[in-house]
Every structure is written in structure tokens, then in C-alpha cells.
Amino acid sequence: MTQTAIPYLLMRGGTSRGPYLNRADLPEDLETLAEVLIAIVGSGHPLNIDGIGGGAAVTTKVAMLSKSQDPWADVDYFFAQVSVEDKLVDFKPTCGNILTGVGPAAIEMGLVEAQEGETQVNILAVNTQARVAAVIQTPEQQVSYEGGARIDGVPGTSAPIAVQFMETVGGVTGAFLPTGNRVDEIDGIAVTCMDVAMPMVIAKAESFGLTGYETAAELDENRAFFDQMEALRQKAGALMGMGDVTKSVTPKFGLLALAKAGGTIATRYFMPWSTHPSMAVTGAQCLASCVLTPGTIAEGMAAKSNETPANVILEHASGKIEVAVDYADTATGFEIKSAGLIRTARKIAAGEVFIPRSIWAGR
Template identity: 50%
Template sequence: MRGGTSRGPVFLSTDLPVDPDLRDEVLLSILGSGSELQINGLGGGNPLTSKVAIVGPPTHPDADVDYLFAQVKVVERVVDTSPNCGNMLSTVGPFAIEKGLVVGQADRTRVVIHNVNTGQLVAATVQTPKGKPVYDGDTVIDGVPGSGAPVELEFLGVAGAKTGKLLPTGSAIDMIAGVKISCIDAAMPLVVIEASALGKTGSETPAELDADRAFMDRLERIRLEAGRLMGLGDVSDLVIPKPVLIGHPQNGGTITARYFMPHACHKAFAVTGAVGLGTACGTPGTLAHRLVGDASLPRRVVIEHPSGRIEVAIDRRGSAATAAVLRTTKPILEGIAFAQVSGRPVILAA
């Protein structure tokens, strides 16, 4: 399924091995990791198309389903289940209804999703006329051709998704190697950096940023140290925290930003990254808040990214911050995936 600006196979948890190591070996085989083209699998040779959603019965008392996200690296044979993915999250509600995990309602169906990676709850509202998900519609999201039916995602209590704290270091601004940063954990741990501090504007293309190896090496050194400051330990083999460059908007938005995955610049912007950056814009003292200026909640933050814009609505429900975004999703294929683990063929329904 395509979910937002990402794509990957979506599995029922019961169709995958229970043992995490064996499960990861199966996923590496199915995606074809270990080759930059992922020629032996379903991956598209890009981090955005090498993702997996695993959906099953809920283990949280307030949820309808569990969702485990797996970022399957392209060249390295590594599966990372430390982060969430908000784009693939948009596939979970429709998939759960299609597979009978949730009963579809007459018009719209609200599915409360427990993200196993972070422990976070997200409410997805799916268009379900006659109780079945529809995928055609008029909603357009930048980075995806055409239009589709909207999937509303409301992140419930976004603060401290991985570290337990909105500001994991205890400060709105820290300093690493002479560069000011803001570490924030809202849906996704982020390291927010003003682009100008690294000699950039924040409006560069992903190709331009990826090609500047001195810049990318410097960004990675900052990320590694930020991971330690955030209490995440050695993050050299993890995809969190994610670096985000910010700058002044160029096309009427609230802020311009570039999101890294973390070793390549995203060609659009991650949903969880948008939630995190939007929350940073509403958190006094952070670099993002200083750049966009003070404003009361509810607040609408429009982030300009390489493929256009993404909008996130920041609000507060009681003492907990919430954030909402709109995505679309599309089923692409349903069938059998073939994997090979330790020389043994494995056949899985996907």
C-alpha cells in the first residue's frame, strides 16, 4: 500500500514469525535489502519505499489495533523498529477494516491505533460509506500524484513519544560543536537546526544537500551527539533522532524545512516529523518557536518542503498536546510474498 508519501507491504501480525530476529530476516528478504536496487524484493531502492506496517489485535486497553512500523534499510541488512512512520500509519485504519479487525461504520470509521514502536495512540478517521473503506476522493497531498479519500490522523498526547519528555535534554536550546540545536520529542525525536548555522538556507533540494558530503558528515556528527544528550545512547545504528533544517518560509507558509531520514534528505516531509516540528513551533524557547514567533493554541503550522507543503494543526486536550494531519492512502497489490531465510523458502500472505 501507499501511505502518504511512503510505500511498503502491510502484514497481519499473525502472518509473520513471532520471533523478532526471524521476523526481521523475513522482512529483509521480502524487501530485497542488501542491494541498492533491492532487485530481489519489493523495495523500491529508496528509504521511502522500503517500509513495512505490521497490524494486529490491540495490546493497549484504549486501542482498536496494534501497529508496528519497520524501517527496512536499502543497502544495509538492518531493520529498525525504533521510530514510528506517520505516512504508513495512514494505511493502518483502512487495512484493519478490510481484514476484519475493525467493523466499518456507515459513513466514517474512527480507528484508535496503538503504535507499538512508541506506545503512542493515534486516532485515524477513515471514509467508509456502506462500511467499507474507499480510496478515491478529492484530497490532494503534496508529493503524491492525483487525489484520494482523506484519512484524518490525530496524534493523542504527542509529547515524549520515545524519551518520555517533550524536551529530552531539559532545555529548549542546546549547543553542539558551536551549533545551536533544539531537541524535541513529539511523535518523533528531532534535532532542529537553523539552516543558516550550517551555511544553508533551508530551501535547497534534497539532491543538493545529499551531494554535499562535508555538510552531511557534519550533520551526522551533530545527530550522534544529540542522541546521547537525549538519553538515546549510541544512535549510530538507529534512524532516530531525525535532523531537521529550518529557515524562513519562501511561499507563504509558516516555516521552510528539510527533513533527514537521517542519512538522506526526504523528498517531501514525514508526518511524524511534521507533528514534531509543528509542536516545536508552539513550544516557547525552541529555535523553531523563535523563528515563527509566538501564537496561542490552536495553531495551524504550514511547513514548506521540497515537494510542496504539509499542514499540521496543533492543539491541547486537557494537559496533553495533540496534533492532526490529513493523508491519503492507496492499495497497490494484494497477494503472496516469497522470502528466503537461511536458505529455506518462506511463503507469506501480504
């Protein structure tokens, strides 16, 4: 054969989509693995015409699963963000939307045995070492994808998947506030640099002459804003101890504005070289944590709840997302304990995806 066959599931996880692969079916070394993933997705063309990507950052994501050796976890989830056009693979971040599909995919792959009614799958996010408990609907010990749960950014309804994120603080940088400050000024713009589930640089939309209510398409057309944001993001990455982030998708970037649709606060999220059409699950946790933390860039922009967990509703480009954040604000400091969300996923296809044998001949 002139091509190598690799078993895969194509799944939507939250508001993202991509192939879910068994890590055992892939090359061990990351350099070869990156070439394999580029070929699978079809990176290098704006339509990913020679692969199964969808021509957008939210459809060029890859989940790789394996049985976990961690005493707590059932499955290890190794994530890769493949670029649409640049043939780049970033193994540093994780993705909470794609993670939504990990529980169902692990059961479908036979890595986890389904229970009657509901199945809890404990997931170790390898990239950041976050621990996530996902509850999957499994009537008659089969994954159900049908139900009444709706998430903005996805048409229709599906079975709910409850995800609880734990130990997400400092997963990449080692610190809740990587610069040591709740507000930094970079290029004359006040920002908060925070690492909760995803390292982020967060600013007010008005600091860039924006309302914060622009559509994703309007923001993507504003290249002057992206140039300004990217220069700031790179400097912030260095201040956060992340080194040269020129070719890395982290830290991500977020904008805040006053809520106008009944939520807690209005947000826009960047991936970072394009605008997210809705909201990343990891980004939502970081933005919600920023809203709750005293003294950050979000201070005074939203009414704070004294209850814990606190429900923070983020307005985004496609609607809203609600995050339940368990936190403690004590005399010794502010602590994020966990964050919970309801998401959905769906299996779209299953079979084999083929790559040129010249890239990798298989195991």
C-alpha cells in the first residue's frame, strides 16, 4: 500500500470538531506525530482540501486517548492544535471543547466500560495536568447522543455532558498570576495575565477602541487590531515566563465589555490569530476567574456573587456560556478550586483515515 491507515472517530466536542485517535495507533516521537497530524487534517491549505480538517481553527483540533496510569484517571487525553494553513502543530495547550468528546470517545474505543444509566469518566489532560470528571449519558450501557441540552454555537440539542475541571490553576505557567500582578501595563494597555485552565491575556475592549460586541467576522476583518493585539500578546507571553510565543497559540487573548444581553459580562476570545466563533471551555474558565478575582482588569465591570460556586454567564459571539466556579476568597488569598459546565458532543463518523506512507509507515 502507498498509504497508512489509522483508525479514528470524527466527533464534535462542544463547539469544536476533529479526529479522536488512539495514542497507541500513532508514532511515539512528537516530530513524526506532528507530520502525521498535519497530513490527517490537511494543514497547508485554507480549506484543508487534502485532509479532514474544516478550514477553521475550531475544526483542526486533534484528541489522542490512552488508558491512564494515573491512579485517579481512567483515560489520558493528549491534545494537539493543528494550524489551518501554516503546517504547525502546538502540543502546549489543551482544549475544553474537544475534551467534552473524550468521555464518549473513550467508551466508543473500548478504553472505558460504560455503566448503566450514566458513566463517569475521569480524564487527565496530559498537556496541562488538569483533572476533569465527565458524566456521560449511557442508557443500556451505550453512549447516547440524543437529548435536550443546547449550547450556543451548535444547532439543535444533544445529550448533556457534565464536566468538572479540577487542578487547572497554573497548568502551563505554574502560577495563577504568572507575572505576579493582577494588572500589568503593556504597550500602554492595562491587561490581566492569568493561568486558569488556559493561560490568557485579558483586556478591556475599549482599550483597543472596540465595543466588545463586534461579530467574529467584524473582528477578523480588523487587521490593525490583530496586529496590535499580537504584539501585546507576544510581550505578555515573555512576561508570563512562556518564552517566545510567536508560533504558539498560547497565551490566548480575551476582551471584556459590560454585559448587554443579561449575562455577567460580555467577552470575545481569540485563538489567537482569529476570533473564536463562540467560546473555548478553557478560556471561559479563565475569563470567569478573572471576573471573580478582586483587583483584575474586570474589577467593577460585573456584579459579583458572594455565593460559591458562583455562576458566571459569559456573553460571547454566538450567545452565552455559563460557568460554575468554586472559589475561596480568604485573608490568605484568592483560590480557584474547580469549574463546572454542561456541554454536548456527537459522534459523526468512524473508520480509517489515510496518510501517505512516505510520512509514516505505521507501527
